Amino acid sequence: MISSADEQLEQIRQRVFMALFIALAVGLHTLEALLPNPLPWFRVGLANILALTALSIYGLKGMWVLSLSRIFIGSLLIGNLFGPGFLLSFCGGVGACLLMSAGALLLKRGIGLVGLSLLGATGHVCGQLLIASLVVVQHQSIWLLLPAFLFFALISGVINGLAADLLVDYLLKHPAFCDCRKGFGRHHVEG
């Protein structure tokens, strides 16, 4: 297929921004691993803000690409690639993306970024607990942590969702995204 110069430019621009998002997500992923952590595995999931942004601007595929790249590159940076910590983030990430995809597909335009973020946080928690009980700890008593994790997911989900919503609004003002419409958010609710 022969594409016009404009289309090629648009593609390059998309890739550059995707790379920037991934870099940011990796930064947040690493930052979170460095933060003092009173309870193991309690992560605010700041990187999910970028996943939501990618979902909003580039759609489901963008979100998956961003999340998976973020986890692999981030783990490589921290130095726990293919270790138990990596396994936990990987399964958390996949769980988050699965639930967010389901939410985006099933609820289409009714759902906003906050709702998607909540689904992501819940999927993250469930994915982590599942893999933790199956492989890492191998004891079902780990599920006793589920309520605490769900409450945590509620709080971090809302905060991340609002942050993502603000970020997307801000980005859409940028000339690079002037052609994009916001995929998920209040703008489409009343429509």
Add this chain to the structure above:
Amino acid sequence: MLKRPLALIAALLLILLLSWSLRPRAASDVSRTALIMGTLVEIKGVGLDDKDMEGAISDAFDAMRREEARFSTRIETSQISAINRAITAIEVDPEVLAVLQLGQRISRQSEGAFHPGLGRLLKLWNFEAVSPRVPALSEVNALLPALIGEPVAISGSAVKRLNPDLQLDLGGIAKGYAVDRALAVLRAAGIESASVNAGGDIGLLGGHAERPWKIGIQHPRKTGQLLATLELRDRAVVTSGDYERFFLQDGMRYHHVFDPRTGFPARACQSVSVVTATVAEADALATAAFVLGPIKGLALLERLPDVEGLIVSATGEVEVTSGLKDQIRWR
């Protein structure tokens, strides 16, 4: 607008329920108990499906009952009873031979602190009685000369007591050996993780599913509390304590771990736990170290290869062998 959230609620609840019902269960344990050798034996198996496990466990119990029939001093037809009656050498099974040789070896290594021939002494003290009493000193002393030197002579598969006044009682060491046999039966049945607990004589096969077995060590003075926990695989753990079976007379505590050199309960320790490869050896060494006391006992455990242990002295100080220091978790 309302329709979709409700559908989502249903879907999410479904996911939650699914993830709950699909949550991995800790591979289910099968536990069975039986009363063998005058004590409670509990066998736990993990892995195999329940039916195979039941079969393997009942085979293991049968193996222990066979050892009871060989070793018990209470059973007239046992080989130990036969040795105790005979004046001449008699032929015994290789199992009896193995345990006797182990007993003699530990006896030598502990310079007589462990003795496989305390039958008469145990009968004199009679801990099985309704209200045990401290026997007369002269009665105890009369039994001591027979306890000096080797208890039996072994040639080929024939065993002979070296002193007609000596009566074998392999008590704990035979119980430990029976646990080892039970573990061998379970292993042969293809079970990878199991535990056998015969009244505190613990033998472990593999770990508890994927993680190690967590063994609690009883605090010798605080009933129902733990002194420490150990995480172990494929090991034997035996604790000898002065708190398990004892009676009080004139303000003194008389327990069932005797010093063969005095004929009285050993006084230097509150409890000794030994971790090693076989339960029979762990049982004998726990008794030996208990009798030797914290300093010599610890030295014995340190000297022997592949043996670790924990000693609580009579004053309550805890000593641990060097190899166990990193594995122990205090309570």
Add this chain to the structure above:
Amino acid sequence: MALGSLLARMTRTDRWLVLLLMLAAFASLWFVLGRSVGRSLLVYAGDTLAFTAPLDQDRQIELHGPLGDTLIEVVAGKVRVISSPCSRKICIGMGAIQRSGDLLACVPNRVVIRIEGEGGEYDLLSR
């Protein structure tokens, strides 16, 4: 930024989801709290299981053995033998058991009591 403008960023579906997750969290909390006390008591006569009961209900159990009746008492999650026909009464002297995996036995009267369930500090007790 005002709270109102933040709230305005949530769609109606979002709010439903917040409510739903809250519900799920409370439900799982209730589930978990309900489960953790689900330990039970198993009583064996000889080698056969004679009786099981949840540990959180107080009760007395009379069990017939070869020597006579052994009386077992469950109070506040603890199990003890309160009377036994055996000669040495070791089973009474052993006191109360309450943790998963704990055993209480009257060997002469062939009575074995065991606590089963999740959440024990240890698998086996060396004593």
